Amino acid sequence: MAQMRYWEAIRRAHDEELAHDPMVIAMGEDIGVAGGTYKATQGLYEKYGPERIIDTPISENGYTGIGIGASFVGVKPIIEIMSVNFAWLATDQIVNTAAKVRYMSGGQLSAPIVIRSPGGTAHQLGAQHSARMEKVFMGVAGLRVVTPSNPRQAYGLLKSAVRCQDPVFINEHELMYNMKGEVPDEEYFHPLEGSEVARPGRDVTLLGYNISVHWCLQAADVLSREHGIEAEVLDLYALSPLDREGIKASVARTHKAVVVEEAEAPVGVGAEVMAILNEECFFELDAPPRRVSAANVPIPYNRTLEKAAIPNARDVVQAVLSLFPGKGRN
Amino acid sequence: MNVMPGYVREEGMGEQNTLLLSVTDKKRLLREMLYARRFEERCYEAYVERKIGGFLHLYSGQEACAHGVLEAARPGFDYVITGYRDHIHAIKCGADPREVMAELYGKETGSSRGRGGSMHIFDVKHRFMGGYALVGGPFPLAAGIAKGIKMKGGEEISICFLGDAANNQGTFHESLNMAKIWELPVLYVCENNLYGIGTRIDRSTAVLDQYKRAAAYDIPASQADGQDVEAVYAAAVKAVEHVRSGNGPYFLELKTYRYRGHSMSDSNAYRSKEEEREWLKRDPIHILRNRLIDANALTLDEFKAMDQEILDEIENEVVRFAEESPEPAVEDLEKYVLAEDDPYVRGGRV
Numbered sequence: 001m002a003q004m005r006y007w008e009a010i011r012r013a014h015d016e017e018l019a020h021d022p023m024v025i026a027m028g029e030d031i032g033v034a035g036g037t038y039k040a041t042q043g044l045y046e047k048y049g050p051e052r053i054i055d056t057p058i059s060e061n062g063y064t065g066i067g068i069g070a071s072f073v074g075v076k077p078i079i080e081i082m083s084v085n086f087a088w089l090a091t092d093q094i095v096n097t098a099a100k101v102r103y104m105s106g107g108q109l110s111a112p113i114v115i116r117s118p119g120g121t122a123h124q125l126g127a128q129h130s131a132r133m134e135k136v137f138m139g140v141a142g143l144r145v146v147t148p149s150n151p152r153q154a155y156g157l158l159k160s161a162v163r164c165q166d167p168v169f170i171n172e173h174e175l176m177y178n179m180k181g182e183v184p185d186e187e188y189f190h191p192l193e194g195s196e197v198a199r200p201g202r203d204v205t206l207l208g209y210n211i212s213v214h215w216c217l218q219a220a221d222v223l224s225r226e227h228g229i230e231a232e233v234l235d236l237y238a239l240s241p242l243d244r245e246g247i248k249a250s251v252a253r254t255h256k257a258v259v260v261e262e263a264e265a266p267v268g269v270g271a272e273v274m275a276i277l278n279e280e281c282f283f284e285l286d287a288p289p290r291r292v293s294a295a296n297v298p299i300p301y302n303r304t305l306e307k308a309a310i311p312n313a314r315d316v317v318q319a320v321l322s323l324f325p326g327k328g329r330n
Numbered sequence: 331m332n333v334m335p336g337y338v339r340e341e342g343m344g345e346q347n348t349l350l351l352s353v354t355d356k357k358r359l360l361r362e363m364l365y366a367r368r369f370e371e372r373c374y375e376a377y378v379e380r381k382i383g384g385f386l387h388l389y390s391g392q393e394a395c396a397h398g399v400l401e402a403a404r405p406g407f408d409y410v411i412t413g414y415r416d417h418i419h420a421i422k423c424g425a426d427p428r429e430v431m432a433e434l435y436g437k438e439t440g441s442s443r444g445r446g447g448s449m450h451i452f453d454v455k456h457r458f459m460g461g462y463a464l465v466g467g468p469f470p471l472a473a474g475i476a477k478g479i480k481m482k483g484g485e486e487i488s489i490c491f492l493g494d495a496a497n498n499q500g501t502f503h504e505s506l507n508m509a510k511i512w513e514l515p516v517l518y519v520c521e522n523n524l525y526g527i528g529t530r531i532d533r534s535t536a537v538l539d540q541y542k543r544a545a546a547y548d549i550p551a552s553q554a555d556g557q558d559v560e561a562v563y564a565a566a567v568k569a570v571e572h573v574r575s576g577n578g579p580y581f582l583e584l585k586t587y588r589y590r591g592h593s594m595s596d597s598n599a600y601r602s603k604e605e606e607r608e609w610l611k612r613d614p615i616h617i618l619r620n621r622l623i624d625a626n627a628l629t630l631d632e633f634k635a636m637d638q639e640i641l642d643e644i645e646n647e648v649v650r651f652a653e654e655s656p657e658p659a660v661e662d663l664e665k666y667v668l669a670e671d672d673p674y675v676r677g678g679r680v
Contacts, residue, residue, distance in 0.1 A: 023481065051481065057511070062470045062504025069474020069488075072459055073409070075481060096464050097471065105452035105460060106443030107666040142667050160677050165669035191677030 002185055006148075007177040009155035010040040010116070014078060016187065017162045018048050021076060024162060027054040027067055028080030037082050038118065038177045064090040068098050068111045068167075076162055077113050084119035084171065085131040098167040099142035114161040115169050120211060120262055121299050121310050122174035130299035130306075132263035134171045134209075138240040138272070144192055145240040147171035149213040151181035153237050156190025164192060171239070173211050193238050195246035201232035204256040204320055207247065207273055209236040212260040212292075212311070219316035227327050229320060239269060244276055251281045257289040258319045262310060265293035287323040292316050349564040351401070353627045359401060359559055360618050360628075361636055363393040366418045367615060368640050369427060370590075372649060373417070373434060373448075377594050381653075382434045385463075386448050387415040391589040394614035395521045396422050396491065398554075398562025399582070402570050403489060403517075406456045409475045411468045412491040414449035415588075416461025419491055424456035427644070428651035437655035444658045445666060457486075465526075466499025468492060469518070473505045476514035476579075487573045488516040494540050495526025506547040506579070513578035517569055518544075520583045521556060527592045528600040544581035556584030557612045560621075587612075 004012070017024045030037055032045035032055040045053040056063040060081060067077035081087045087094070098111040121130040138145045144166050148154035154172065161168035198213055199220050206216035213235045220231040234250045236243065251257050257277055259270040270291040277289045295309040321327055351359070370388040377386050389396070396419045400410070406424045417434075421427050425441055433440030434448050441451050449463040459475060462468050472490030479486045496502060497520065509516050520540045524531050537543055544551035550572060554565035562584055569580045587609040591598045598606075622628035 025481075054512075057504070057507060059500075059504035059508065062501055062508060065467070065470025065501060066474035066477060066505070066508060069411075069471035069476075070478040070481075071474070072471070073475050073478035073482070075474075075478045092464060092467065093470065097462065097467060101460070102668070103666045104442060104446040104450040105454070105666075106441070106445045108442070108452045108454040109460065110669065144668070156677065160674040163674040165672050189674055189677045192675045 001182040003180050004151045004155075004183045005177065006151045006154050006179045006181070007039045009151035009183050010158055010172070011042055011044070012183070013155045013158035013162075014041055014044060015047070017078070017159065018044065018052065023074055024076045024078065025052045025054060025070070026078045026080065027056050027063055029056055029058055029082045031055060031080050036080070040080065040116070060086045060089040061093050064115065065093040065097065067113050068093055071111045071113045072109055078158070078162060079113060079115045081115060081117040083129055084117040084133045085129055087115070087117050087133055088131070091136070094137070094143070094167070094169070095140050099140045103142060110165055111167045112165045113167050114158065115167070116158070116172060117170070118172040118174045118177070120173040120175060121306065124301055124303055124306060126301045127298035132294070134239055135263055135268040137169045138269065142167070143240060144168040145171065146192055146238050147210040148237060149198070149208075149210050149235050151179065152183050152188075153190055155183050156188045157192065157237065159187070160189045160192050163189070168192065171210060176211060193241060193243065195243040196235040196237060197232060197250070198235040199231070199233040201230035201254065203229045203254055204231045204258060204323060205250040205254045206231050206233045206258050206260060206316060206320070207236055208233060208260045209239060209269065210262070212262050215311065215313045215316050216260050218313035219320065222313065222317050223320055227321065227324070229324060229327065231320065236269070236273075242272060242276065244280065247273065247276055248280055251277065251284050255284055255286040256323050257281070257285065258292060258316065258323070259289065260292045260311065260316050261294070263294055264296040265291055266296060268293065290319045290322065292319050349567055351560060351563055353622070353625070355401070356560070356618060356622060357628065359397055360615065360622065361640070362422065363397050363559065363615050363618065364637060365640050366393045366397070366421065368637070368644055369417065369421070369648070372644050373431075374590070374594070376434070376649070382448065383436065384447050384449070385414070386434070386594045387592065388588070388590040389415055389418045391609065391613070392521055392523060392556065392586045393418065394559035394562050395519070395556045395584045395586055398559040399489065399491070399519050399566040401563050402566035403487065408486050409457045409459055409479070409488045410491070411459040411472050411475065411488070412461055413465065413468060413493060413496065414461050414463045415493070416449065416451045420451040420453050420458045420461070423453060423458040425451065425453035425458055427648050429453070431648045431652040432655045435652040435655065436657070437652060438658045439651070439655040466492065466496040466501040469496070469499070469501040469505035472516050472518070473509045473514050476509065476516035477512065479515055485574065486515075487570065488514070489519060490516060491519045491521060493526070494520055494522040494524070494531055495534065497540055497543060498526070498535060503546075506544065506549055506581070509579040510547045510549050515573050515576070516579045517573045518579065518581045520581065521586055522583055523586050523588045525588070525592065525601070528596065530600065539583070541581055541583035549579050549581050551581035551583065553583040553585065556586030557614045558617055559614055560618070
């Protein structure tokens with residue numbers, strides 16, 4: 001096992017898949033000569049050339065559509081959208097074409113593309129560069145949505161997404177590219193469905209994904225150390241389809257649940273998980289499940305307001321303590 | 331001229347004659363266009379009878395466009411993609427008209443197994459890559475197909491048929507720009523029927539001659555009479571030759587007119603009867619028919635016999651097939667959403 005940064009893991013997956021199959025290409029803004037905004041394609045332009053590492057104009061809907069069209073005839077494009085905020089412009093091609101073409105052609109055509117994009121709120125990037133779009137794409141039939149919380153997942157999810165016959169949206173995070181973690185030395189394909197227990201526990205299930213897994217892990221440490229509560233952290237790396245069985249199994253062990261998301265609550269990942277908890281885990285629950293979500297506001301520029309808008313580990317601790325009467329009333 | 335196999339018909343391999351169709355080809359094209367007209371008009375009837383649901387956009391009046399261009403290309407070999415007015419493009423590419431009609435009826439035997447409908451005819455085995463219902467959506471898809479062709483080093487070209495109004499979408503500009511900078515083998519065919527849904531082109535579009543807009547991306551372009559299939563063919567031979575020879579994209583505008591409304595829900599209130607009558611005088615089928623009659627290559631009786639034969643064929647084979655075909659099974663509702671049994675979904679060391 002090698003220690004690797006998140007961006008290095010993504011770069012490694014690109015490199016291996018480009019070497020494995022001459023029909024794999026990468027395309028996006030500044031990914032070639034400039035090496036990629038987050039270095040995910042660093043050095044690949046020199047290695048694979050301009051026909052396969054394609055610097056696109058700033059035309060998100062257009063180049064996404066070109067990637068989809070190429071996928072119709074056997075090309076496997078990995079499309080980088082520099083910031084998920086710009087993916088709004090490409091939703092026409094992602095939703096109207098990539099997600100639907102298999103169905104509306106009666107199985108004749110499919111769009112096996114990968115779209116990678118960093119979402120999330122970083123450091124004072126303002127309302128138009130701080131979007132979290134995973135909830136938009138997870139509601140679209142025909143798309144797979146995955147979101148790596150560590151370098152191992154970032155590597156293995158991209159590997160599987162490239163090989164998979166379905167369109168896959170990979171939700172990365174602006175703040176996670178420099179995170180270090182262990183990645184297997186040998187080639188590894190991460191499942192595109194399911195969930196992972198990031199920390200086992202018996203008292204409460206914390207359901208997170210991407211960056212919120214880390215808030216859950218931090219909160220679990222505090223809960224264990226200061227309150228004697230052992231939280232299980234369930235990493236929902238697959239948002240579509242969601243791992244209903246994994247969620248049910250964890251809640252059947254802990255009987256309490258808190259869902260933690262970086263996005264606003266309405267019509268979100270948390271809302272969908274709450275629906276699963278309500279429909280399928282109702283009689284397992286000892287307390288009403290809780291959501292920890294962002295404020296329902298366009299993300300402000302001001303640092304204090306920005307921090308106030310996005311949840312953190314303390315919010316998770318508070319939400320958990322509210323499920324345990326008599327604890328944490330210090 | 332570097333003549334590619336497939337679009338040179340039986341007469342003449344010489345420079346001048348490559349732009350001319352033989353009498354045999356013209357008579358076949360006449361039959362194909364008449365078949366297209368009768369097919370579409372039969373769809374109209376079936377729609378009125380409520381056998382066909384949803385939106386229905388008919389091609390009547392524009393037949394010379396698809397037929398002239400694809401006659402100059404290699405249907406079934408070249409990739410073709412278009413918008414929602416797609417039945418005839420699919421058939422000219424090789425789709426079985428029975429399957430197209432069955433699709434309109436929503437049947438399991440339809441081109442898209444009843445999941446697509448009129449606006450989403452697909453016949454991938456004949457490289458008809460589909461009809462798409464977002465105006466302008468196919469522009470980048472066609473460029474992407476061309477990118478794939480270029481990577482694989484094939485002789486195919488990608489042909490995208492869309493209407494004039496699609497040129498006001500961002501995808502037009504984004505796609506033409508990228509097609510040019512990457513020198514992609516894509517032919518954009520603009521069927522300019524003068525209306526975007528119910529809004530006339532001079533009320534929606536700053537530049538009326540659509541071919542001029544390609545100059546913004548330094549893409550060679552031309553304009554032809556979209557009611558005259560021979561004129562379309564001659565223009566398309568040059569366009570196809572340009573693209574197939576590796577010179578990058580080309581833009582061909584065809585001036586045409588649709589007889590029916592934008593779709594069946596359209597009252598046609600936005601244009602005058604006089605205007606419609608004027609265009610009917612330039613009917614693409616009549617133009618070719620009269621030319622063949624004038625050249626003593628066809629008689630009016632032969633034409634009428636051909637028409638009756640087509641009507642019978644559509645009724646007895648096409649409509650009957652659609653009527654008698656089974657509905658899709660409700661148990662298959664969720665089939666085709668995602669790939670079945672893809673091993674990479676489970677991960678591991680595959």
